[in-house]
Amino acid sequence: MGFGQLSFDMAHLLAGGVLLLCFVLLYQRRVAAVIHALALQGVALALAVAWQGWVLGMPGLYIAALAALGAKAVAIPIGLRLLVRRLELRRAVDSAIGIGPGMVAGVALVALAVLVVLPATPGSGVLAREGLAIALSVVLLGMLMMIIRRHPIGHVAGLLSLENGLVLAAAGPRGLPLVVELATAALVLVLTAVAGFFALRLRDDVAGPGPGLLHQPYAEGDPPGKAGR
Amino acid sequence: MTPGGIVTQLVHLALMLALAPLLVGLVRWLKARLMGRRGATPLQPWRDLLKLLRKQPLLAESASAVSIAAPYLALGATAAAVALVPGFARGMALAPMADLILVAGLLALSRFALALAAMDVGTAFGDLGAARQMSFAALAEPAFILSVLCFAILAGSTNIDAIGAVFAEGGPGLRVSLLLALLALLAVALAENGRLPVDSPSTQLELTMVHEAMLLETSGRYLALWEMQAALRLMLWLSLLAALFLPFGTAPAFSGVFGWAAGLLAWAVKLAGLAVALAVFESATARMRLFRVPEFLGAALLLALLGAVFLFLSTGSA
Amino acid sequence: MLVPTLPGLLVALPVIGGVALGAIPSLRLAAWLNIALAAAGFALALALAALPFGVNGLLHIDALNLPLLLLGALVGLTTACFSAAHLPAEGFTPLTGRASHAAFQIFLGAHHLALLAENLGLAWVAIETATLASVSMVALHRGRAAIEAARKFLIMAGLGIALALFGTIVLALATQPLLGGEASLSLGVLRGVAAQADGRLLSLAFAFLLVGYGTQAGLAPLHSWLPDAQAEGPVAMSAVLSGLLLNAALHAILRAKTVVGLNPASLSPGALLLGLGLVSLLLASMSLWRRRDARRFLAWSSIGHVGLAAIGFGLGGAASVAAMLHLLGHSLVKTAIVFAVGRAGRRDLAGLAGLATARPILGWSLVTAMLALAGLPPFSLFASEFLLLQQGVTRLPWLSLPLALGLLLTALAVLRQVHAIALGLAAPSAGTNLPPGPAVLPPHLVPWMATVPVHLHLLLALLLGLALPSALYAVLAEAGRIAG
């Protein structure tokens, strides 16, 4: 590879920053802190992507970085803050399995990701694999967050973090085709998801309170004793 | 179908028909003597039959053609069976048809006809007798067929004539299986003929009757036909037992008049012996409760099965 | 980017039309335009069938996507017809009605694109679009339950799509070293180098693609959104969900399988697919029994049938042909049932009891379709299930027990409902509670538009089962070969 060691070290440093911020996200209990960490992660991601764009000489990645910066570091955190205030959500993001076990699970996931990706056949780029391992870890941690957090913001943060991992993976290798388009599409997806999530939540609140509606209108399950063939 | 076969067949049939009521009379007389009574003459059944034939029959208002036709059918089927079972001679004209299963079938036919006649009028006793008779037959029939299995294995055929021929030559010798089959067949014979301990042929108590219960509504010549059928059936069974287990002295159809005479003598002795045995047995036993009868017949069935299994073991299962 | 060729037109027409539909205020006009667009799409798809197979820019046509494409265009047309007749009963406001029409057409375009795309990235974008379009159709429907279903759909599908993207990227990474550092997402290129690529990375990619697209395909245990979304969306949505979205997602998995399967060092993608398929079939065969809502019942049945197709594709060989035929037959029959249930106007299964007595034509059509769904002859599901069972049993004898058990339980569960419909005492208000709405079609056309699709689908399923044209069979056999 025709680049100096520095460029890879730098890329890994930035990617590692994104991963670290995942753990920060896992660690946070308060909504405001989560949103802050999310914004920071967006900044780190934008930096990583931009660095890749510079290293690889792909100006398209600058656009992706800019989009990431604009959306994830600025727009989404602000939007989330507004929504939290508007919907009067709880301020604490409680976790289903506790912070400590959550961290342990996160470390285990990272270990799994490394186990899966790193045992390389000779000849393929070890360094590229490291990047992939980090991206995989970020994706898995994002999913973990979606699962262990009970708060809506938890879902959103997890999804966004997951998407950060995707962009990280996409921006890593050299010459992935359509990378900008894919990154944009992923961003659109996440934006739609978040927007849709809250829009539906808003409509839901307008319509009336009470969760678990799906299970009520046709409370399924036969009455006992009516066990036909 | 040799001339000798035809002649012996005709003589056999005539003798059977003539002797059947006499046999019944003989058993009754012997029983009476054994019980210390004087008893009616053995000719009494024939007298009863002729008297009944002269009387005008009385049919119930609800009787249908079944009551009229069934006795003929039953007697016809029994007579056909009787014609097939060898008596004093072997190799009679109908010998190729003399199949044990067919005999069982003909007996079933006459039983069926009797039960139909019993149900025709629609009385409690008739129905009760018919139901009981068919139920007992349900156990008697498999016992009979399993005994047939023993013969089929030993003689290679279910033809009575062929079995008799093989046994007369002493082919199989004495076997425990044959003893078991004999016991089973005896039980079946007692049940089929409505003898003690299954059914009392001379009971007056309707509740315990099987055979007589079915004849309560008959009279005149129909009653005569039924009585004759019963007598013929007893004759048939005794002849069958004699032909299977005491095949000695039976004359071949071609052996001429003197041979036949010897055969007749042997047959008469065998029948008389069996009649005495029956009379002695009946005098010594009491009638069992009705619902003990299945156990009796079930035991016969198991004996026959045991006989077959012993046979498999002793023939070395090839 | 899309060159104006026939395949490109097939994709572009509904998308442009959808945008236009969103701008038309008159529901009546929109309904007719909707039908016209779908009809044009169907005609284009038919014309496409006459083209030779091959790659055309970013799009390609081969035996694997052509039958699904034809099916999609047909179901799109019949669904458009049906929804025009059924629109008054859906309770749309003019605004949501417009949006719903637009979403429908965009969904169709995205679906076609997902099938036609030769580039995995493009396919991913198409499926994302299709999913979002169907989410919005659910979300636009009336009622809070629809909103909650849409939320569930959105989260699950969003996660699935994200995972699928990760899988796509990993796939590109795995082949990158072999392409001289230039990664590619073109199927042809990937297939060319897959055999030499790192098997572990390919397996990783397939794992993500399977879980990601498997969520859209409704494979258990990733199916959770499907029953709710299908039950709470409009009827048209329900139909295309079962009929088209699941097929498109499964098609994407198959494409990934064709690439990964070439590498001997990868985890066998067929085995993974078989496993998920088996789980789906068995879970569906049990879950069907406690259903009370008709469309949830149908959704669970879809899960089972897609699972069955996955088993077939997982087995490969002749079983793939069976699975292809099964997908076609299932879509036809399932959409017919969705139409009929929608037409009956009751959504609880108990409300359908006695329908055959109350409304004989509709009821007996429904009974026939349900019998076909249960895999009874002479419909095509019987033929495909027969071949599938035959292949499964002879290739993997241990499979015969779970497979036969799953099929038997599924069929019995369906037949229980058949009995209720055919023999049940008619529910007091069966078929009378269609909520009023503005009529968009002349009254004499309504019964035709509503029932002809049902019968047409059944007739086609019958033809596929009894007299499969040899040309189509050749295509299916080729598709089976491609799918491996």
Place this chain on the structure above:
Amino acid sequence: MTAALAILLCALLLLALAGGGAARWSALARGVHGGCLAVSVGLMALGGAVLAGGGGAPLLLPVGPPWAPLSLAVDGLSAWFLLLLGAVGAAAGLFAWTHEATAPPRRLIAYPLFLFGMALTLGAADGFTLILGFEAMSLASWGLLVARALESRGEDERLAARLYLGFAIFGAACLIPAIALMGGLAGDLSFAGLRAAPVQGGVAALVMALVLLGAGSRAGLVPLHGWLPIAHPVAPAGVSALMSCAMTKVALYVVARLLLDLGGPAQPPGWGAPLLVLGAASALLGALRATQEVDSKVLLACSTIEHVGLVAMGLGLSAILRAADLGPLASVAAGAALLHALGHALFKTLLFLAAGEVEHGAGSRRLDALGGLIHAMPLVALCTLFGAAAAAALPPLVGFAGEWLLLQALLSAWRVGALWVQVLVAVATAVAALSTALGAAAMLRFWGLIFLGRARTPRTLGAQEAAPPARAALVALVVLSVGAGMLPGSLLALAAPAVAQISGHAGLVVAGPLVVSASTVASDYWPLGVLGLLALFAGGLAAVLRRWSPHPAARGPVWDGGFIAPPAHLPFGDPATQASAAGFAQPLRRLLGGRLLMAREVVHLAAPGDPAPARLEAGFHDPVLPALLRPLSAGRERLAGAAEWLRDLGIRQFLGIAFGTLLLLLVLLALVDPA
């Protein structure tokens, strides 16, 4: 020949289409029934022609999936069953033509399709067509049951239809894997291909089990018989006859075809044992239930189970004997099975149609509501008597011929060396004889309670003789079954190709027109001779007595053991003085019912001083169906309940499951090294 079959099948499809039009033109109903009648006669002729002259090459049809194009062929085995189907179909068609001048279209569509399915199963030349026909048969007959349930709107009918369909699907779920396993990897499902590569070893055992479950459930073999007495009586009499006489035979045909013809060669002796055991169990349980049932058609359906069991015993025995290289004996057993199948088809059709006439005339199927019908319906009574006597295996009728051959085969099967076979066969012999005797008791009870005695309800007195076409059907069946009983030798000669296919041996040693013989040394059976003897003795006796005892019989009131004359308000006597259906069954209920049928009798005595009468409660139930279904149903419920926990999860848990799936795959990836 095969083309003729194809034409007949097409005609049936057209008739089904025409049946759909009967909603508008009600005159079409008669046309459809007439058409079915004509096609049935055609099937009969076709079967006869093929048996006499040989069939043709398989005919590939232009329909069907490309990997298994439908194909038709009629060989000896199919032809024999086609003959049987044609005979039953013709009689049922005549009955339907009489009684169903108007019928709803759903029934007119299903009826020809039912015939179509059976004919297609019999004419199939490959496994796929066989399954297709089998399923068409099951579905169409289900349609007939549904039609009936819609008309009567009774809970029993609905239950019957549901059970029926469940068992039909179950049969398909067993038969399809069985045929697939037989086809093997090559996937050639044509009979020629299947015959060329017979299954072996464990696969063979699996195939046998599946076929026995799949086809056996349709044939009504114990323990899968539970639906049969519920479903068969529901349909109209003609359809009941078709179900009971033709459909069970078609299922037995499938067993014979798959297990004996295609899979039979090169199997161990144990191959036939399960069939023999199941057959014996069916014969016993069916006959015993027939002695207990109180509904005439249910009774007949149970009797069908008995006779199907006897046929299955013949088939199983044939397989055992064939495996032991006792070809001639195997052919006796196979001949017994085929002859009895035909005989049963004839006399049971007669009985079902007669039961239908009785229901039509006297308004009930309950034995307790009938009685004395011989006065009102003499011809029906006479015809039924022939059928009942044949079913009771009385010589010289057709039922006896089949059972005679079967017993002969059983009696000579000890020649198979293995001790277990010998003991098994001995027990089977006892069971066969026991069921025959039980069957006779059941038939006596059936005929006697319906036609003899006095009317048990006033309605019975209003019964009328059957209509002329139905009478013609009954008389024709009597003639056919008596003829078949008289000429079993000719029939067996006709069936020689079928016998050869089942047993691998050409046919009976001695099977002349007048005589049947199990072998040269074993015994002979001369049905005409027996008839001659019977006629001679009974007729001669009647002639003699006419001379000697010429007194015409007088009529008087029934004596009845001295019962008082009936009161004026009971003009036909107190029905309570006749045996009821349950009462007539009492000896056998006590004898055998306790264990096998869970029979019970409880006397409820009133407390001392209470003037209430004592009551006897008696009854029975067949324990097999509940014992089979209840655990299955409970297990299914438990599984369904277990699957429900998924429904109650929240979105977080669903995400967790998806995550878990992904993690599982990753862990698999980390652990397993595929290279």
